[in-house]
Each structure stands twice: as structure tokens, then as C-alpha cells.
Amino acid sequence: MVLSAAVFLNASAAAQWSAGAYIGMLVDDNSFNNFLQIRDRVTELSLQAGYAWETETSNLELSYTGVGNSFAVTPSRTYFAHEAGVTYARLFGEEEATLLTAGGSFSLRDNRDEYTLYDHTQMFLHLNVRHYLSEHFMLKGGYSFRSSSFAELSDLDYGEHVLYLQGATTLPSRTSIILQADLDFKNYATANPDSTAGTSWGSGYGKGSRSESTPGVTQLIGTLKIGQGLAEGTGLSLLGQYQTSLRKESRYLTFLDGTLTDDEVFDDHYGYEGPLGSLMLTQLCPADIRLRISGSMQQRRYSDRPAFDLAGAMVAAQRIDDRTTFSVTLEKSFASLGMRLTVVYDHIINSSNDSFYDYRNNAFALRIVYAY
Numbered sequence: 001m002v003l004s005a006a007v008f009l010n011a012s013a014a015a016q017w018s019a020g021a022y023i024g025m026l027v028d029d030n031s032f033n034n035f036l037q038i039r040d041r042v043t044e045l046s047l048q049a050g051y052a053w054e055t056e057t058s059n060l061e062l063s064y065t066g067v068g069n070s071f072a073v074t075p076s077r078t079y080f081a082h083e084a085g086v087t088y089a090r091l092f093g094e095e096e097a098t099l100l101t102a103g104g105s106f107s108l109r110d111n112r113d114e115y116t117l118y119d120h121t122q123m124f125l126h127l128n129v130r131h132y133l134s135e136h137f138m139l140k141g142g143y144s145f146r147s148s149s150f151a152e153l154s155d156l157d158y159g160e161h162v163l164y165l166q167g168a169t170t171l172p173s174r175t176s177i178i179l180q181a182d183l184d185f186k187n188y189a190t191a192n193p194d195s196t197a198g199t200s201w202g203s204g205y206g207k208g209s210r211s212e213s214t215p216g217v218t219q220l221i222g223t224l225k226i227g228q229g230l231a232e233g234t235g236l237s238l239l240g241q242y243q244t245s246l247r248k249e250s251r252y253l254t255f256l257d258g259t260l261t262d263d264e265v266f267d268d269h270y271g272y273e274g275p276l277g278s279l280m281l282t283q284l285c286p287a288d289i290r291l292r293i294s295g296s297m298q299q300r301r302y303s304d305r306p307a308f309d310l311a312g313a314m315v316a317a318q319r320i321d322d323r324t325t326f327s328v329t330l331e332k333s334f335a336s337l338g339m340r341l342t343v344v345y346d347h348i349i350n351s352s353n354d355s356f357y358d359y360r361n362n363a364f365a366l367r368i369v370y371a372y
Contacts, residue, residue, distance in 0.1 A: 014055070020048040024367030031074070033350070035310070035359050041072040044367070058090040076113035083107035097132040119151040140166040157189035174229030182223070186270050187216035217270040217303070218247040233284035241276040243269060248303035272300035292329040299323070307354035321352040340369040
């Protein structure tokens with residue numbers, strides 16, 4: 001949900017202030033994504049501001065983003081997030097075929113009540129290089145580092161290193177092909193404690209807990225994306241991806257009322273491996289309206305996580321989810337007002353051998369974006 005103010009930058013100015021905002025409403029019939037099927041309504045608000053200095057070959061920008069999400073049914077889930085960042089970009093070569101971008105940001109998240117376990121600060125650094133070998137072939141590579149520190153769950157503090165290499169080409173048949181490989185490392189800041197030792201974090205969710213985990217995950221991800229122009233204003237894209245864990249060592253925390261895993265806290269890809277396939281149709285319509293229809297199928301084989309029934313009995317040595325999604329997005333731009341209206345419908349079917357995570361989800365979102 002964090003948006004960069006860079007998208008509002010006026011490229012013709014040597015120095016330029018920019019600002020933007022969006023407000024939205026999300027209606028979700030399963031806000032926790034589990035069998036409990038708890039509904040919620042979320043009011044979303046984001047404010048952005050930035051300042052950029054630009055020359056013919058370089059750009060330096062400072063940005064700030066503030067986000068607030070207010071939950072109507074479960075108000076204790078309401079949170080605020082803030083991010084400040086700097087980004088530098090420079091073109092090289094006589095034909096400006098090489099682009100280097102580098103930057104960093106610092107962010108924090110502030111939650112309420114029992115959800116303060118999500119309170120954290122984060123530092124992010126990145127360096128990317130893009131180079132056109134020819135008019136129709138491009139190479140891109142980069143490195144990023146992320147460090148997260150949790151106020152109440154210090155055992156989940158981690159550092160993340162991501163390396164990627166991408167090749168892209170375009171063909172006369174209006175076809176584009178992108179091939180990418182990612183090597184991702186996630187390492188926890190603390191060594192494995194003795195699983196028999198107890199560690200208390202005080203009040204709230206986490207009191208009387210102990211760590212039973214291992215220190216990191218390494219994943220290799222391969223992605224192939226093919227885009228095809230079908231007609232004027234119509235495009236189709238196909239994506240295939242497979243991620244495999246070279247080191248399957250996720251971190252778990254055991255509490256008096258259950259087990260909390262790192263992928264439940266972070267909602268990232270390090271907790272599982274498996275294939276993903278998706279298809280998206282994009283249609284440009286009259287009156288500056290854009291329609292996107294997409295669907296995906298994914299199998300998530302979770303690392304070191306058994307599956308349980310609702311009574312708590314283990315039913316399988318490994319949790320496996322077959323996840324199907326369907327999404328429709330409609331966007332309408334009002335250029336004279338500097339405004340964009342977006343309507344989104346998402347449907348998720350998560351078929352899992354763990355009964356708690358066997359669920360369906362429907363969500364509707366309406367968002368209005370302003371840029372100044």
C-alpha cells in the first residue's frame with residue numbers, strides 16, 4: 001500500500017514539488033483469510049509528498065508516504081505506517097542505453113492493542129542497472145537489502161538479501177518475453193535459542209511464549225512472462241513461475257494459545273515453495289477506461305509445517321494449499337481533475353489440507369487517487 005511520490009513527478013521541471021493522496025474503502029468477507037470467515041470494512045487513506053531535482057541525464061528525489069487503515073469490525077487491527085525515502089537515477093552512454101538507479105528508505109508501522117506484535121521499523125536499500133543491448137533486447141539486474149526490527153518479537157528480526165537478473169525482448173509480432181531469476185536470502189538476527197527455554201514478551205499476544213525455530217531461508221525463483229498484443233488496445237499476458245527453497249528453515253513461535261509462524265506475520269513467499277501460473281487480459285476502452293481481468297493458480301507446499309484438523313490433530317506431515325484467484329479491475333482517469341477512480345473485485349479459493357486455512361474470500365474495493 002505504500003506508494004512512491006515519484007509517479008507524480010513533473011519530468012520537465014528542474015526542481016519540482018509533488019503531492020498525492022488516495023482514499024478507499026475495502027469490503028472483505030474473510031479479512032483474516034481462514035475458515036472463521038470474519039467480515040470487515042477497511043477505510044484506506046494514503047498521503048504522499050516529494051521533491052525532485054532533475055537534469056537531462058539524472059534525477060534525485062526525496063519522498064514521504066503516510067498510510068492509515070481503519071478496520072470497522074475489528075478496530076484493534078487499525079494501523080498507521082510512515083515511510084521516508086531517497087532515490088537517485090542516472091543515464092549513461094552516448095545513446096543513454098544504461099540506466100542506474102539507487103535508493104533507500106526508512107519506514108515504521110504502528111498498531112493497536114494485541115496487534116502491536118506487528119510494530120516494526122524497516123530499512124531498505126536497492127541498486128539496479130538496466131542496459132539495452134539493442135533496440136529489442138534489454139538486460140536488467142540488481143540487489144536489494146531489507147532489515148526489519150520488531151518491537152515485541154525480537155526473535156523475528158531479520159535481514160533480507162535479494163539478487164535478480166532479467167532479460168527481456170520484443171518481437172515484430174507484438175510479443176514481449178521476459179525471463180527472470182531471483183536468489184533470495186532471509187536470515188534472522190538471532191541464533192536458534194534452546195527450544196526448551198521460555199521467553200516472555202510481557203502483555204498481549206506473546207506472553208509466555210518460546211521460540212522453536214531455525215535461522216533462515218534461501219529461495220531460488222524462476223519466472224517467465226509472455227505478453228501478446230491481440231488488437232489495438234487489447235493485450236494478453238501469461239506468467240509462469242516456480243520457487244524452490246534451497247534451505248528450508250522457517251522460524252516459528254509457540255504461544256500458550258497456539259503457534260505463530262513467520263509467514264503469518266510477514267505474509268511473504270519464504271514459508272512455502274511450488275509453481276504459479278497466471279493469465280491477464282487488458283482492454284483499453286473508450287472514455288479513458290482500462291479493464292483488467294486476471295486469474296491464477298498456485299500450489300504452496302509449506303516448509304516444516306504439518307497440517308491439522310480443527311480439533312488440533314495432525315492430518316498430514318506437510319501443509320499444502322492449492323490457491324486459485326480471480327480478479328477484475330476497472331480504472332477510469334479524469335486527466336483534467338488529476339484524479340483516477342479504481343474499482344476492484346477479488347475472489348480467492350484456498351483449498352488446504354489444514355482445515356483452518358481452507359477458505360474462500362471475496363473482496364470489493366473502491367479507491368480514488370489524486371495527483372498534484
